[in-house]
Amino acid sequence: MKKYFSIGEAAKAVHTTSETLRHYDRIGLVKPSKKDEWTNYRYYTKQDIVRLNTVRALQLMDLPLQEIKRVLEYDDLEKIIGFLVQAEKKADEKMAALQYSKAKIQLAKADYERKLQGQQKFKGTVLKEIPERVILLSDTLESPTLDNLWNYLSHFYDKVTPALKEQFDFEDLAGIYTENGISRLFAVCIRYMNIDGLKVLPKGKYLCATCTEENREQILHELLHIAQTKYSVKPTFTVQLIVVSGILQWNYEVQIYVDK
Numbered sequence: 730m731k732k733y734f735s736i737g738e739a740a741k742a743v744h745t746t747s748e749t750l751r752h753y754d755r756i757g758l759v760k761p762s763k764k765d766e767w768t769n770y771r772y773y774t775k776q777d778i779v780r781l782n783t784v785r786a787l788q789l790m791d792l793p794l795q796e797i798k799r800v801l802e803y804d805d806l807e808k809i810i811g812f813l814v815q816a817e818k819k820a821d822e823k824m825a826a827l828q829y830s831k832a833k834i835q836l837a838k839a840d841y842e843r844k845l846q847g848q849q850k851f852k853g854t855v856l857k858e859i860p861e862r863v864i865l866l867s868d869t870l871e872s873p874t875l876d877n878l879w880n881y882l883s884h885f886y887d888k889v890t891p892a893l894k895e896q897f898d899f900e901d902l903a904g905i906y907t908e909n910g911i912s913r914l915f916a917v918c919i920r921y922m923n924i925d926g927l928k929v930l931p932k933g934k935y936l937c938a939t940c941t942e943e944n945r946e947q948i949l950h951e952l953l954h955i956a957q958t959k960y961s962v963k964p965t966f967t968v969q970l971i972v973v974s975g976i977l978q979w980n981y982e983v984q985i986y987v988d989k
Contacts, residue, residue, distance in 0.1 A: 733763055733772035743781040750781070758798050759784060790816050790823075840901070841973070854938045854952065859984070861932040863918040865899075866906060868926065870914040873971055873979065877914070878903060885916040888926065896922045903971040905981075930968065933988030936960070939972065940981050952985045960987040 739761075740747045753759040754771065759780050761771035773781075780801070787797045803809050865885055870877050877884065882899050889897050900917040906928065907913075921927065936956055940948035949967060956962045968984040 733774060734778065736761070736771045736773070739771075739773040739778055739781065742778050743785055745781075745785065753781070753784065753794075756794060756798070758794055758801075787816075790819055843901075854936055854955065856987075857935050857937050857984075859930075859932065859935050862930040863921055864904070864906060864915040864928050864930060865897075865918055865921070865924075866913040866915050866926045866928060868913075871912050872905065873903060873914065878971070878979070882916060889924065893922050893924065896920060905969040905971070906966065907969075908966040930966075931986065931988070933986065935968075935984040936987050937982055937984050940983060942981075945969070945981055945983070949983050952983055956985050956987050960989075962987045962989060 734742065736747045736750055740750050750771070754761060759777060762774045762777055763772040764770070783801065784797055787800065800812055803812070865888065867884060868888065870884065881903050885899055886894060886897065897918065898920040900919055902917045904915050905912050906915045936952050938948050938952055953964060956964055964985050966986065970982040970984065972980045972982055974980050
């Protein structure tokens with residue numbers, strides 16, 4: 730005796746919903762083998778479930794339902810083989826795209842892990858001993874935005890003439906350098922040649938504090954005051970490192986040179 734499955738049982742077997750199976754029935758994609766004339770209840774056989782599973786597999790290839798219906802009606806083995814060859818090719822392309830996306834996600838994850846490890850969380854002010862740094866100032870960028878931080882270092886590579894690009898390499902850092910009331914974004918150089926826009930930040934003691942965009946000016950003012958009253962230093966420049974705090978968010982670490 731042929732075994733029948735209710736619409737709920739059939740839906741569960743193919744990991745979908747009863748409403749989806751009703752839709753398949755309405756468009757003639759997969760019709761139940763039996764329908765009660767009084768209650769209109771649908772009943773499915775094992776063969777129907779095989780067909781339903783085939784439909785679900787073809788949907789994973791992003792085929793529209795009308796195309797799937799046409800494929801299921803093939804009665805020519807050459808056509809079926811030709812279709813499966815194309816389906817396999819699409820599956821390979823989809824897997825390659827997913828592998829590429831996974832690789833990009835892994836790179837982004839590793840980048841944010843490095844940023845997290847490099848952050849020093851502290852409250853108030855702290856005195857840091859920082860080695861000499863060579864920075865390249867932007868000609869045009871004055872403050873960070875979503876647009877200019879998205880592909881930050883490309884701006885500085887574009888600033889270098891093509892003949893010298895191979896001589897430059899930058900750290901994955903961004904910051905604001907201010908001197909004589911003029912602020913410019915900068916990149917920290919790992920390798921460099923002597924060109925216009927280079928600045929040397931001296932090694933030594935820097936008074937540092939973290940801040941947000943909202944309280945940045947206040948913290949900067951407080952550090953300058955401490956530098957003058959406690960260390961008897963009138964700084965000629967300030968550095969504000971951009972500290973990534975989220976995918977589209979950042980804070981700052983203000984650094985004031987206080988070595989005499």
